[in-house]
Amino acid sequence: MRTSPAFRVVRVVLLLLFAVFFFGPLLAMLDFSTRGTNGSRTWAAWANLVEDPELNRAIVASLLLSLFTVVLMLLLLVPTMIWVRLRVPRATRLLEFLCLLPLTIPALVIVVGITNVYQWVTYFLGDHVLNLTFVYVVLVLPFAYRAIESALSSIDATTLAEAARSLGAGWGTVIGRIIVPNIWSGLLSAAFISVALVLGEFTIASLLNYENMQVVIALLGKSDANTSVAASLAAIAFAFVLLLLLSVVGRSRRTEGKVT
Amino acid sequence: MSRLARLTPSLALLPFLLYLTVFLLVPTVTVVVGAFAENGTFTLANITALADPVALTALRTSVLLSAVSAVIGAVFGAVLAYLIVSGGQASWLRRSVISLSGVLAQCGGVMLAFAFIATIGYSGVLTVWLRDHLGIDIFGSGWLFALPGLILVYAYFQIPLMVIVFLPALDGIKPQWREASVNLGANGWQYWTQVAFPLLRPAFLGATLLLFANAFAAYATAAALVSQGNPIVPLLIRSGLSSEVLLGHQHLAYALAFEMIVVVAAVMGMYGLLLRRTARWLR
Numbered sequence: 001m002r003t004s005p006a007f008r009v010v011r012v013v014l015l016l017l018f019a020v021f022f023f024g025p026l027l028a029m030l031d032f033s034t035r036g037t038n039g040s041r042t043w044a045a046w047a048n049l050v051e052d053p054e055l056n057r058a059i060v061a062s063l064l065l066s067l068f069t070v071v072l073m074l075l076l077l078v079p080t081m082i083w084v085r086l087r088v089p090r091a092t093r094l095l096e097f098l099c100l101l102p103l104t105i106p107a108l109v110i111v112v113g114i115t116n117v118y119q120w121v122t123y124f125l126g127d128h129v130l131n132l133t134f135v136y137v138v139l140v141l142p143f144a145y146r147a148i149e150s151a152l153s154s155i156d157a158t159t160l161a162e163a164a165r166s167l168g169a170g171w172g173t174v175i176g177r178i179i180v181p182n183i184w185s186g187l188l189s190a191a192f193i194s195v196a197l198v199l200g201e202f203t204i205a206s207l208l209n210y211e212n213m214q215v216v217i218a219l220l221g222k223s224d225a226n227t228s229v230a231a232s233l234a235a236i237a238f239a240f241v242l243l244l245l246l247s248v249v250g251r252s253r254r255t256e257g258k259v260t
Numbered sequence: 261m262s263r264l265a266r267l268t269p270s271l272a273l274l275p276f277l278l279y280l281t282v283f284l285l286v287p288t289v290t291v292v293v294g295a296f297a298e299n300g301t302f303t304l305a306n307i308t309a310l311a312d313p314v315a316l317t318a319l320r321t322s323v324l325l326s327a328v329s330a331v332i333g334a335v336f337g338a339v340l341a342y343l344i345v346s347g348g349q350a351s352w353l354r355r356s357v358i359s360l361s362g363v364l365a366q367c368g369g370v371m372l373a374f375a376f377i378a379t380i381g382y383s384g385v386l387t388v389w390l391r392d393h394l395g396i397d398i399f400g401s402g403w404l405f406a407l408p409g410l411i412l413v414y415a416y417f418q419i420p421l422m423v424i425v426f427l428p429a430l431d432g433i434k435p436q437w438r439e440a441s442v443n444l445g446a447n448g449w450q451y452w453t454q455v456a457f458p459l460l461r462p463a464f465l466g467a468t469l470l471l472f473a474n475a476f477a478a479y480a481t482a483a484a485l486v487s488q489g490n491p492i493v494p495l496l497i498r499s500g501l502s503s504e505v506l507l508g509h510q511h512l513a514y515a516l517a518f519e520m521i522v523v524v525a526a527v528m529g530m531y532g533l534l535l536r537r538t539a540r541w542l543r
Contacts, residue, residue, distance in 0.1 A: 025376055106477030111501075138284050214370045218370050236363055240359055243363055
């Protein structure tokens with residue numbers, strides 16, 4: 001695109017203004033969370049991330065939740081998507097509709113209606129914060145679906161499957177050892193975005209009375225704002241790194257696609 | 261092949277369908293049925309309770325908040341997206357802005373509320389600095405925790421969402437179109453007003469609708485920011501869930517959630533229509 005000098009100046013000024021709006025609050029969080037008495041600096045609030053037992057427990061719970069959500073999501077979604085592509089193509093639209101449905105049904109609505117379901121879950125599995133995994137899988141479904149779908153459509157799954165089948169492979173081998181290694185980067189993208197979403201989740205945990213990281217951050221805000229600001233900033237930074245890695249993974253997938 | 265043999269492959273989809281039925285469809289149906297039932301019988305009492313002044317005020321505030329933050333987000337987000345696109349396809353600027361946008365738009369919630377509390381809250385960094393050095397009080401009577409504050413913090417995740425949604429449309433604008441219009445004698449202004457804007461309009465309007473739905477359904481930011489009263493629908497739903505009886509109707513939370521489904525589904529439906537128009541041009 002051709003650019004005039006005037007446009008270049010305007011562009012830099014505007015970008016700077018956006019940078020102030022977006023990085024200002026983040027820098028303020030850093031300043032706020034390290035502020036001691038009488039203008040001194042302290043990292044006590046950051047040490048609380050490890051030392052405060054309640055917050056620490058909640059962080060571990062959120063990390064475990066993201067791990068379990070990723071595992072269950074992959075187990076549920078990947079075989080289904082591959083199977084639909086290979087054997088039941090007429091269910092493609094149905095699958096897409098169901099996977100994207102959570103975008104139209106807000107988490108708040110799900111939580112209002114899910115009380116009965118969760119009474120059963122608690123009845124079978126006991127009352128544990130990790131029970132949230134089940135509903136989190138639904139929450140991350142649209143994003144995971146898109147990531148895996150774009151990886152699946154970049155390979156010729158049918159030909160690969162036919163080749164493997166004609167050489168005597170069973171369906172389990174086709175899915176696990178032929179297709180999955182070819183869509184690895186898509187699965188990684190799906191996992192990253194799911195982790196980021198689960199770590200930031202507040203609505204469902206809070207209204208079902210479970211204590212995940214965000215719930216405790218919000219709770220701490222009333223008594224120890226410095227610590228909750230430190231935890232918020234840490235979580236934002238962690239999610240940013242995850243998504244940045246994801247963009248690099250996504251780029252290598254595009255180049256892969258060009259080669260094949 | 262017999263009919264049964266043809267259906268066998270579909271059986272492998274059962275675990276997935278069953279899972280979604282239990283954790284997505286059952287809750288949704290529960291909300292819809294609950295909105296029209298009380299003690300197991302059909303009633304419109306919950307729906308008519310939505311016309312109660314408290315619920316109506318919350319709806320009006322929610323719509324206002326969503327609309328204002330959607331327009332702000334759409335305009336500024338489109339500008340930011342254009343600035344990124346004009347910097348080239350694979351720049352580090354583009355990659356980091358998209359990643360940060362993803363964080364702020366999709367995983368923010370509570371953390372964004374604290375970002376602004378740390379900046380312009382009562383003892384926020386900017387508040388304290390301005391108070392000490394210039395004698396200006398920007399905290400005022402706590403506007404951050406009321407509607408103006410909500411609009412500001414919502415803009416903080418609406419602008420990034422607009423960047424994510426609008427970038428593909430901007431990428432779809434082909435340089436050839438500009439060259440063609442220049443060949444036909446158009447200047448820059450004519451190109452923008454008569455070619456680029458009309459092409460981008462459906463995508464822009466669609467993205468604005470998406471932003472509206474996003475703000476309307478958002479809960480976490482408002483819940484962390486507002487501790488007194490229930491000015492918007494999501495917070496009214498919270499109080500309907502926690503205190504069993506609100507306005508004398510046990511199922512008001514269901515009715516409010518149903519209201520939310522209707523609004524979001526209508527907006528997303530229009531979004532889908534606009535998306536189809538966009539797809540015609542921008543591939």
